[in-house]
Every structure is written in structure tokens, then in C-alpha cells.
Amino acid sequence: MRGSLPSGAAGATLKRAHPVAKRIWIAYFSLMTLRSILIHPDPRLKKVCEPVSAVTPEIGALAEDMLQTMYDAPGIGLAAPQVGVLQRLFVMDCVKDDDVAARPMVLINPEITWTSEETNTYEEGCLSIPDQYAEVTRPKTVRMAWLGLDGKSHEDEFDALWATCAQHELDHLNGTLFIDHLGRMKRQMITRRMEKLKRERARA
Numbered sequence: 001m002r003g004s005l006p007s008g009a010a011g012a013t014l015k016r017a018h019p020v021a022k023r024i025w026i027a028y029f030s031l032m033t034l035r036s037i038l039i040h041p042d043p044r045l046k047k048v049c050e051p052v053s054a055v056t057p058e059i060g061a062l063a064e065d066m067l068q069t070m071y072d073a074p075g076i077g078l079a080a081p082q083v084g085v086l087q088r089l090f091v092m093d094c095v096k097d098d099d100v101a102a103r104p105m106v107l108i109n110p111e112i113t114w115t116s117e118e119t120n121t122y123e124e125g126c127l128s129i130p131d132q133y134a135e136v137t138r139p140k141t142v143r144m145a146w147l148g149l150d151g152k153s154h155e156d157e158f159d160a161l162w163a164t165c166a167q168h169e170l171d172h173l174n175g176t177l178f179i180d181h182l183g184r185m186k187r188q189m190i191t192r193r194m195e196k197l198k199r200e201r202a203r204a
């Protein structure tokens with residue numbers, strides 16, 4: 001997920017593109033590889049991804065590449081299908097404050113175990129749908145269970161921007177984009193813009 005522009009409640013996400021903590025993290029992973037991010041429309045972004053069968057070193061390397069790719073973009077979440085890997089994992093870090101340490105998270109085979117009735121509306125964006133933002137309403141708080149890179153089960157509660165980001169990324173694993181939560185007209189308008197962007201990039 002890409003945070004919104006500095007207007008809505010989530011506006012702070014993009015204000016500082018490369019906070020110090022994030023730079024340290026990127027330096028730490030300087031040997032990792034930036035992966036290219038698929039741009040909508042792409043059939044791989046519409047697939048239901050397969051569960052990860054084992055937390056192998058290859059999955060660890062993929063997760064580290066995805067974190068570096070996400071920080072570099074910059075974004076606050078990135079799902080495996082966005083880099084063309086149709087497996088159920090995503091990474092996220094919604095820490096916005098320069099003075100707070102980065103909190104990179106890797107969620108493998110994530111599942112929602114509880115959602116609040118209270119909802120929240122954020123202006124969402126997506127690294128696969130560059131420079132397009134729209135308000136999406138989702139449960140304000142969710143509990144998720146997942147496998148960590150340690151191979152162990154984890155469960156935790158996410159609130160506010162973290163909850164929105166986790167749900168946005170989980171959607172990706174089921175072939176759903178944030179624009180699928182919008183009306184048909186708006187979705188088609190954004191899709192046409194992305195088709196134009198892809199044509200322009202192909203010519204460049």
C-alpha cells in the first residue's frame with residue numbers, strides 16, 4: 001500500500017520519503033535485490049495466491065527483497081503478487097515518525113481472525129496503481145494470525161492505519177485491489193489511466 005497524499009488522516013505517510021530509520025534498514029539490506037512492481041492491469045494481480053508450504057531460505061530472501069522494494073518505492077505495504085510471486089505473504093511497516101524505529105513485518109499465510117464493527121476511512125493508494133488515491137472504508141481494528149519468518153504462529157491486533165494496510169495487503173493475496181472497493185465508474189477511470197501509463201512506459 002502507498003499512503004495517501006498529505007490531506008487525509010493518513011496523510012503523514014508520504015511526507016518523509018526516506019526517514020533515517022528506514023535508511024538504516026535499507027543499508028542493512030543493501031545486498032538484497034529490488035524487485036520490479038507489477039502495474040495494474042495485470043492478470044497476476046487478479047489471482048488467488050497459493051499458501052506458502054514451508055518457510056524456506058528462499059521465502060526469507062523474497063521477504064527481504066520485498067521490504068527493501070517497499071521502502072525504496074516508498075510504500076507502507078507490499079504483497080508478493082505485486083512482485084509477480086503468487087504466494088500468500090506480504091510485508092508492511094506503517095511507522096511514520098522519523099524518530100521511531102522502523103517496524104518491518106512479514107506475514108506469511110495471514111488470516112483475519114476478528115474484525116471490529118467500527119470502521120475507518122482512509123485515502124488509500126497502491127504501489128501497483130501509482131499516483132491514484134481514493135477513500136476506502138474498512139473495519140477499524142482487525143486481529144490477524146500468520147506465520148513469521150521464524151516459522152512460528154503469530155497473532156496480533158492491528159488498529160487504524162496498520163489495520164487498513166494489513167487488510168489492503170491481504171486483499172492482494174485474494175486478487176482484490178483497493179479500486180475493487182470503489183464504484184465501477186471510478187474503477188474504470190483509474191484502470192484507463194493505468195493502461196495509458198503502461199503504454200507510455202513501454203514507449204520510453
Ligand code: ZN
Binds near residue numbers: 172178
Ligand atoms: Zn496495494
